[in-house]
Amino acid sequence: MKNKKNILVNINKGYITHFLTMLNSLASNNLESEFDVYVLHSDLDDADKTHILSKVKPNINLIYILMDKSLFKGAPKVKRYPYEIYYRIFAPLMLPESVERILYLDSDLIVHKNIDELYNMNFEGNLFVACTQIRGFMQWVNRVRLGVNKNYYYMNTGVMVMNVKELRPLIDQDKIFKFIKSNGWRMYLYDQDVLFRFFGDRIRLIDPKIYNLSDRYITFYNMRRPKYKIDSDWVANNNVIIHYIGRNKPWKEKYKGILADYYKRYKVQ
Secondary structure, three states, X not given: OOEEEEEEEEOOHHHXXXXXXXXXHHHHOOOOEEEEXXXXXXXXXXXXXXXXXXXXXXXXXXXXXXXXXXXXXOOOOOOOOOHHHHHHHHHHHHOOOOOOOEEXXXXXXXXXOOOHHHHOOOOOOOOEEEEOOOOHHHHHHHHHHHOOOOOOOOOEEEEEEEOHHXXXXXOOHHHHXXXXXXXXXXXXXXXXXXXXXXXXXXXXXXXXXXHOEOHHHHHHHHHHOHHHOOOHHHHHHHOOEEEOOOOOOOOOOOOOOOOXXXXXXXOOO
């Protein structure tokens, strides 16, 4: 019997191609696993779902969750972002009770190795297993900005194992919306800021070079450690998940970096 794993994604119509590419990379490199992929969405229609189903591999089982807009009643509207920014925050309330652990994956990434070790990591009493891509000074800035102490760490929410069972009773919509309304002027990335403010002291941090590697991270890492540079060979031999963070995407003409070939390798038309 294959290993069963829960995967969480959050997409809209504009990201279907990239979502399929990510799923192709995940399924291709984890053939001994079967994935229940929970798709949070608000605009996919039957034609979209039919197209997606025709492209995924047999070890992918798609489960669509149409986000209940009433869940966001009272939520501040943010001009820069759609309501999708809230999906990751409230996902534990939308998932079936049977789901106790889930791996959230952004659609702008590639999984090019086995994820058993990541998926099965011990939470060690925490709510998340995730990476941070910022160092000491910026961690301090975020703590000051959002009013928390030194035990809090700002994580990148693009790749995170979520302790759904423990999170469910801790998510207080009223408190979260009240915080956003009061602090919206100082918030940059709403979902990451909220998860940091409310749960940032319960994160098991793991190595971003392995599980959340971006071209941006490679640039800064190589500047700090020129004797131990990350190059293409290192990525091929050591990295598990590549994340195309920010505007530097491999499907854009002006992309700069060493990670584009992975997207091309798994791209689904």
